[in-house]
Each structure stands twice: as C-alpha cells, then as structure tokens.
Amino acid sequence: MSPARPGPVLGSAQALVQAWDLYRAGQWPAAEALARAVLEKTGASAEAAHLVSVILAQSARLAEAAAFMEQAVALDPGRSSYHSNLCEMRRQLGDLAGAISAGRAAVACDPAYAPGANNLGIALFESGDLDEAIALYRKAIALKPAFAEAHNNLGNALRAGKQPGEAIAAFKTAIACRPHYAEAHNNLGNMLREQQNFREADLAFQQAIALKRDYVEPYTSLALSLFDQQRSEEAFAVLALAISAAPDRPEPAFYLAQGLLQERKAEGARSACQRALRANPDHVPTLTILARILRELERVEDAIAIARRALDIDPDHLDALNILGLLLMESGDLRGARAQFEQALRLDPGSLNSLINLVSARKVTRDDPCIGALEDAVAGEAGEEARIPLHFALGKAYDDAGRHADALAQFMSGARLKRALLTYDEAATHAIFDRVRTIFTRAFLAERSGRGDPQARPIFIVGMPRSGSTLVEQILASHARIQGGGEMDHLHRAVGRIDQDFGGMVHYPELMHLMEPDQMRDIIATYGASMPRLAPGRRVVIDKMLNNFFYVGLIHILFPHATIIHCRRDPVDTCISCFSKLFRDDIHYSYDFGELARYYGKYAQLMEHWQHVLPAGAILDVQYEEVVRDIESAARRLIQRCGEEWDPACLRFHETDRPIRTASITQVREPLYATSVGRWRRYGPALQPLVDALGPGSASAR
Template sequence: MSSINTPQTETQANANTSAQALGAIQQNIQQGNFAQAELDAKALLAKSTDQETRTMCWYLLAVGYRLQQSHESAIEALNTLLVITPEHSRAFQELGYNYRALKQGKQASIHFYKATKINPALLSAWQALLPIYQQANQSSATKLCQSQIKQLSALPKPILAATDLLYDGKITQADIMCRQYLQKNKHSITGLQLLADIALALKATSEAEFILETAVELAPEKPEVKYQLFKIYSKLGKFAKALALANTLTEQDPQNTFYQLAKATALVGVGDISAAITIYTDTVANGHTQANIYLLLGHAYKNQGDIKASVTAYQQAYSADPYCGDAYWSLANTKTYAFTTTEIDTMLSGTQQQDISVKDKIHLHFALGKAYEDQGANGSTSANKYKDAFTHYAIGNKLQRSTLAYSHESHRSFVKSQINAFTPELIRQLKDKGHSSAAPIFIVGLPRAGSTLLEQILASHSTVDGTMELHEIMGLAANLSKKQGNKPSYPFNLGSINNDYFARFGEKFINDTQVYRQGGTYFIDKMPNNYMHIGLIKLILPNAKIIDARRDPMACCFSGFKQLFGEGQEFSYSLTDIALYYKNYVTLMDHWQQLFPGEILLVNHEDIVANTDTQIRRMLDFCGLEFEQACIDFHKNKRAVKTPSAQQVRQPIYTSGLAQWKNFEPYLQELKDALNSDVA
C-alpha cells in the first residue's frame, strides 16, 4: 500500500529540506564559497514562502556580503530581512558591523544598541558598543556597557547560549539547553532564573512561579530572585503576595528605585492607589524623570478616575521621550483626549524614524488611528479621516501580529476539548460537590463587549464589591493542565479527581480573593477569559452567578481590532482571527447554556443601552439583589477601574458608540466575510 503524505508531514518534510539547504549555504560561507552561497540563497528565496526560511536566507546573504566587504549590499539585504521580521536582533547587529566598516559611527551605535534592546544577551554587540561610547565620552552609557559585559561574561557558557536563544525566540532549544545544564548543576540559581524566564515565554506562568519560589528558598539572600518572583506574582494577579515581597525588598534596600516602583505596582494591584501615587511622585521628585515612571503615574491616576492628572503625566512621559509610543497610546486610551496637530505630526514623524522600536511604532500607529477617528467624528472631511484612521489601525495591528504566535487552530481545539470533556454525565457525577458560597459573580465576555459597564453597574450596589480581572480561575486551570505521566490532563481529568477536591478548590478561590474585597456580601470577578472555564467554575462553585456580556459581532470585533491591549488577546490583531474567535466564543457559550440552563444570564450591550432600567433590574433579579438607585447612577461610582473602558463607565449610558464601526464599513469586508463564513 502506498503511503499518502498528510499536510503535517509535508510541512515537516519542507522544513527539513529548507534546513538542509540553509545548512549548506552557511557551510559555503564558512568555507569562503560566497558565489555558490549567494546562488543557493537566492534560489531558496525564489521557491520558499516560509517566513523563518526567508529571514535566514537574507541574513546569510548579508553575512556573505559583509565578509566580501560589499557593505551596501549587506545593508540592503538586512533591511529586506527587517521588513519580514522587524525584531531580529542579529540583523541589527550585522547592520552595526557594516556601518562601523563604513565609518558611520553614529549609525553603527544606533544599530548595535537596537540589537541589545531586543536581545540583551548579545555579548558581541555590547562589546562593539563599548569603544564607541568611550570615544564619545558617554560616561553613563559606558558604565552600562561595562556592567552588561561583566555580567554576561560571568555567566556559564551554556546559560549564556540558552539566554541568547531565548531572546531570539528559539524557546524550545533554550529550554533543552537550560535543563541539560541544570541536570549537572541542580542548585544553580542562575539556571533556575533562566528556566523560569523560559517557562514564562511558554506561557507556563504557574511553573515559573514554582521554579522561582524554589530559587528563593535556596537563595533567600539574593534580592534579584525575589524581584523576579515579584514580577510573576504581579502577572498572576497575586498582588497580596507581590506586596509582601516588595515590602521585604524595600526594607532590604530602601534606596533601590526598582523596588520602590515594584511596591507601588503591588499597591495599585491591591487597590491602595493613593499610596502608589505617593511613591511615584516621590520618585519623580528625587530626580527619576524617565518616561516609564510618568507612564506608571498616569496609569495610577487613570485607575483612580483622575483623568486630568493622568493626561498631565502622559504628556510628561512624551516630554521625557518624544517618541514614547506608550505615552501617546495611553492618551488615546483615555477615550476622551483630543490630540493637537503638533502631537499628530510628532507621532507621524516617529513612525518613520529608523531608530524607533517596533513596540513604539505599534503604539504610535494605534494612537494615530484614534486621533484620525476622532477628527473624522468631528470634521467635515470625515470620510478621508476614517480612511486614514483605518490605515493606521491596520498597520499597528499588522506589526503587533508579527510579534505574536497566535494560532486560531489552537483556540478552536481548546473549545472542542471543553465541549467534549464537559458532558451532561460529568455534570451529574459532580453536581453539588463544590463549595457552597454564593458570593462570586463572574462576568465573562469578549474584550470590548461591555463587561466593564456591567461590572460598574453591579459594583454600585451596596452589597457587591467590584474587584478586578482576577487570575485565580485561570491559575487553577493551568495547574490542572499539568501533565502527570500518561494520565489525561485538564479538562479530561476532572472525572478522575477525588470529589472532595472540588469543594477545596472553591474554598481556596474564596480565600485567595478575600484580599480584593471590601466587606460586601458578594463580589465580582470580571476576568473575560473565564468563559473558557465556566464548566470548572460551576463544579467548584455551583452557586456562583455567571453573566455573559455580548455585543453585536461587527461592533465587538472591530472595537477589539482598534484596541491595543497591554497583554494577551493575541487573537485581536487580525480581522479574520478576531471573527473566528468570536464565533468559537459563541459556540462554547451555547454549550455552557445547554449544560447549565437558567444559570448563565446573557446580557446584550445593545439592550442595556436601549432599555437601561429594565436590563439593570433583570441583572439584579438574576443575582438575587434588591433594586438600588445607585445601580442606575453607576457613573457616579468613584471606584478604581483598570480596563480600557475606565473613563466610559464614569459617564451615563450613551448611544453614539453602538454604530461607530459603520464609519469604517468600506474597509471591513474581511471581517464580514469571516463572520459569515462556514469556517469556525
């Protein structure tokens, strides 16, 4: 019987062929056979569409050109490479070598520095920068270089090599090399720290937490390990633990600005925003006027509801760094700020600067999108302004998408796994095994679907605490997903778990979230991605209330597309990806509705806007709450809000946002097609 190649094996075969061809090109360059290497590289470019292969081809061509002293050709090849892969550290390092050879010292230093920004483990780039800074008498830059060279040179070679691989995005190879080193050096703190970074890159945040907690136990005298663990706690939303660590660090080293800022971050996390603002303003008063500190201050003011003060802080950030993309995007993200002509011109200039990072350019494009959209809403040339706005949103999304590794297939597979695992039989088997508390109210939904508005309404009730997007359910799911030998992992392992554990899980959730509460009978967890785990939630907390925030598909998807999120939501940077994600969200929510009839309340944003009083009373009835006028007057609630909708929920409900997407309708055919397609 003849074998038939599946698409997967064909892909693997093509990858193997490309790897062999690249290996041969590299060998020819090493042996000085430059003409043959160039011919083979161009031949491979002509037939390959794989991004990684094409990137490597252009890189090898550039190296060959440089070794032949054809520096202009090398620079041209590297610029082509950077169009394909904008954050390629070694391409910037190669540009540095070529500009140095052309005696263009400033350009050389710019590109060597860019290389180190992307990959701080590039020892050779730091070494190339040092004499440039010394010759220019740049004392602070020289000290930084010397410090980095000393630190990197002191690392064991396998750890330096693995760190290099990690920063270059070769995470699997970095993981293998690091683990091999740790097998021989089990208590290496440096090795454990790197392993935690690798786990973080693999989105195994709970594993990174465990590794670093182990490292802290082994080396309690090393503050840098505690600081790394602090960042993990913050990422997981464990702000009480983060604050305890930050307090320890500031007690050990009161003059350390990083530790003071860490404490402020944790204080914001637990809701003590005034104390955080005091730390930020004291830090600025002590002469630390970097853009990132003003950004943190601005975010804290925004969370507190002081938009005027937040705007001032963001403007101070771009005064400190004129092309600080995050400052402009943060201004746009207040949703009420109107950019001046000067600010727009500066942003446009920033998008064209060669020495501006991709991250800054992404922020600038999103901010320009918002600036032109606002002009379109207020001016007579609206059609052109909306076209300009969409152009910048599209560029920003494309750039952001190029930095991510989102897979629609992975999300679809996850949804299918939840549907296949959570059957009526499983629910009957584990019914009422969880913790009896009725305190949690979960609000789930896609980003920009109106969940923050629903939270603000319910949190205005005297018996309900608004908290934040809590990470506890996601953390529990991650822990249950850990592979135990040949045993199935989450969600297929729930039927084999000791039934007593479900009540323990529920009790742990109640205890762990206590720190975010203010004494109310009920509290809200507004983590949008909890929709993935409603089955798990109902098993551990069968009496919890769940509200599904929905919005018109076109409005919801396009609103997500024009929002640059702080992290996560990787699906939102492509119109097709976001449409397919929306459809799979609906598929999974339909499954939960069938499994738990009457226990999940669907609230459409359009219904809230059209019949506010009726829908608010409907929500209160579902949650078993008495009517209170404060819920109608939710916009008067001064509680801290940490989502992009913070300013919007401090205003009465308005209808103008319902059809904003229609201003962009001529450019949204891809979104319409994906929403209407049979693909899911």
C-alpha cells in the same frame, strides 16, 4: 583626576615631595596631613592645595576637593592640569556649566595637554554637545595616540551619535591600548548587543567580568543580552552573581525585578525590589518598577504612594510620571493622569510612551497636536515592533477626530506587525472549545449534581472582550453590597492545582473525568481563599475573567447558585473593538480578521452549548445595546438576579471610585453614551472582510 608632578614651591619643598611619595605609596591620610601642613605653613602653595584636592576626590569628598582645586587654580592659574581636574570635579558634582568653563581654561592654558581636551569632551558630551565632544576626543587622541580613556569616550559619543561602526572601532582601539580595560570591554559589548551580535557581545561582557569581578555593569549588561535572547534562566543566574559581587549596589536586584515582572512573576519581582531598596532606599528606577509590580498585584493605593515617593526624589523621572499617570487613570482620576503625561512630554517632547499614554487618556480633536506627533513617529525611524503601539495610538486619535477610514488603516498596520510577532496555534485553540463541548453533556452535569457548595453565591461575568463587560461590572460594583474584583484568574489557577495532582499529564477538560469530590472541594476552597478581602458592607466579589466561559459547566457544578452573567454585543462591533485595541495580555486571535471571526464563532457556539445543557435561566444574557437603550431596566434586572435590593447608585456607575484596568477604562468614567452602538458601520468597505468572515452569525449587524 590626573595629578601633575610637583612644581616649585616657596618653602617646605622637601615636605611636599615627601607628601607626594606617601600618596603614590597609597598612604593617603599621611599624605593629606603633610600637604595640609605645607599649605598652612606657606599659605600659598598651589601644589599642596592640588595634592589635598586629589586625595579628597579619590576619597569621594568631591565638594571639599573642588574647593581645594579652586584654591590651586587661583594660586597658579597657568597650570592646565589644575583646570582639567577642576573640570572633572565640577562635572561629578553636577555643575556642567562650571565644568565646561574649567575645561576650556585647561585647553586654553595648554592646547597640547591631552587630559584637558578629554575632560572638556566628557563635560560637553554630558551637556548634549556631541559634535564638539567628538572633536575634543579626537584632538586628545591625536596628542596622545595610546590614550585609552579618550578612545573609550569617543566610542560612547559615537554610539550616542548613531555611528555604530565607528563606535565599535573606537572601543576596540581602547582595548588594544589597554587590554585589561574592563569598562571598554563592557561598552564594546553594549554596542554589539545593540547590533544584535549577541555572541560577540556576550564574550565582551564575560571578559569585563573576568577582569573586574566587583564591576556591576557587565553583569547587568550580560543579563539584559540574555533576556534579549529569551534565555531568562541564565540571565537570572548572572544577576544573582552580580548581587553577590556587589551587595551594596541596587542595580542587579532592580534588573532581576524587571526580568521577573516580564515573566509575570510579580511576587518574586517585589522581593527583588525590596532587596534593591535595602541597598539604596532612594533608587528611583526601583521605586518605579515597584509601583508597576504593585499595579500588577492590584494594590493600587500602595502603587500610587510608591510612584509619588519616586517623584518626590526625582520630579523629572519620565517612567515614574507615566506609571503614576496610568495608576491615576485606572483609579478614575483622568485629569490627574493627563497632568502626569503632559508633564512627561514637557520634559521630553520626544517621549513616545508619554504621547501614547496621553492619547489613551483624553479625547483627541482634529487639530490636536498629538495627531501630528504620532504621524511623525509612525513615519520615523522606529523599528517595526516599536511602531506597533504607535499605529494603535494614531488609529485611536483618528477615530476620536472622526477620520474613521484612516483609523482602520492604522489599526490594520499595527495588527499586521503585532500578528507577525505572535505564535498562535489556531487549531489547538479551537480544539479546546470542541473538547469542552464534548465532555460537558447534560448527563455529565447531572451525574455531578450536588458536589458543589450550596451556600456560595459568587458572581461571574463571561464573554468576549469589548462586549460591555466592564460597564456591567461597574453597574454592579456601584451597589453598596457588591464589590468589583476585575479580571482574576483564580479559578484557572485552582483547576491548575488539581492538574498537578496528575503530574500535569491530564488537563482540563479531560481532567473532569478523574476529578473526585474532595478535589472539587479543594478547588472551591482554593478559589475562595484567593478572592480579595471584602470591603466593609460588601458581601460578594465579582469575578470578571471573561474567558471563564470555558469553565461555565464547572462553575455550575461547584457553585450551583452562582450568578453567571454573559455579556453580549453585536458581533461585528465586538470584533472591530477587539481588533482596534493593543491588548496588554496578547489576545493572540485578535490581530487578524479571519482568526478573530473564527474565534468568535467558536465562542458563540460554546455559549449556545451552555445554554442548551444547563438548566433554564442558569446564565443571564445581557445585551450591550439593550443596556445602552434602557440602562435602568437592565441594571434592575442585573441587581435582581444577584439577589440584592435596588440601589439607585447603580445608575451613577461613572461616579464609582474603583480601579479599572481594562481597555474600557475611560468609557466607564463617563455617563452612558450610544455612539459605540453600530460602530463598525463607520469604517466603510475595508471592514467587509471581517463582516464576511463572521458569516450568518453577524446578520443582525449587516
């Protein structure tokens, strides 16, 4: 707000002058009381109403302030400063239409009043009218060349208008006009960060922090810049300083939670969210990221409740709509999921994340508008990394619509971009397979017989991704006595604890040579303690961490009566199904035909080794195509192997209500279908390099 100098009033002039002096001296309560007294005595003092309004506004009592400013305007409608201040008050109250009306009145009253043009520009900027906002900021600057706020506001508008060079110049001019303008330093830093000029951006953020220690935004901006530079530990330190500097603000803890989640430190991220919510229980971004964290922790019902709470506060929050949609999709409520994504797109038709999610949640037809929207997005200005999920989504849409050659072209484009971002040491990965086979011989296993838990009967499902494992788990989890656990890394973590006993110097599988019986018992105990609590009536949890195929020999030692189910599928169908998915967990080998085929070969070789060195029947092979061909026989065989009586519910697997987070999330919500058998044949000659790379092992698919 820009208080004008006192104008002439009828009566009580000396008291009003004294009230202004008190205001300028920082004695606001006394100034307000005196101005109110003048207003009551005269009944028509525009300047007294104006002063009361300014004091109320600066005391964060905006609604009352606006009422007094409206009174001032009514009493003296020719004062541009009154209209200008009313414009700003209405804007802060969220009344953009009222703000613009007051701002236009300010400019009409006095076209040479620079604050009037500036405040109207801010209201127009927030309403989305960039061009007129920019014109008004330039007008304010022409009227008052050293008007630092107008230069800063111009920079914000130019940034929004994708004019980075001019925006940077505007911010620098604002700083030249007022070197201690912390907000302009922060805005300059954000603009430089967008240009990936991290060195100068970080200097600008540090300058803003030095100028205004309790100003939160440059702390969070600097932290985000450090995250961009893969300097997460420094970013966490900056956010810790921000929490200390402004303990009542939720944003630093929110960004801390976001960074910890990115580092896959879900429990730490949850604690950071709790800190942010203590500062502001209704902070919707924090509630939204908390829903994501709870999803990672597989607390789906809690996550859904938090997402719904966020939407109760802000029904139009896109991120909350999308996370709720994903949670509902994973819980089997595909209709509810689609409703969330569709609502997000109604609110923001340009939301690519919402579009991608919607495509994943429904079958796309040839005339579906999603196809055109994705085609436009792929051809648009998105950077290479941002185009990756667009290519995969468009490929899925083309596949649904029967345009299989076009689909493969999109998958190949997305995979090529994704592979360029990954660091994958193929030789080191292959060496792990070889080392496991070298160590786990028949003699090695025989020497360690009897060291495990003879009572435990866990169920493990292993195999390649996209091999039918989710279908097998869903069939088993439909049984009244068996609980699906999904992809759990509990065994890997338990082995890692023993790794630390040797200072991290000896790793699995060589660790097996040093592992004593008590350490094996520790793995058994740690693994058991990590398992989710059994639901009423259930006796066992399925562990569907597919790459436990590295640990099959160890599983046999630890749990000699475990059920180990190996899911198999046509090699080419398995590999093309992997290749066509953008995995959440960066399965690095799946984005190049050659690397994918070689990895598959190593996996198949290891599984043959396990069949050779373990007792006959220790592993149950389940062929996906056989399950599709005769589901009842396959299901009965599975249930019998798990030691349970037959349950007809296993044939109604698509009705089982349990969270599923794999790439097969939508398929297992439908009755069994055979269209995915021989899928690879749809794609034509462009797929031949994959078939050739798989070699003789894929002969059955040719």
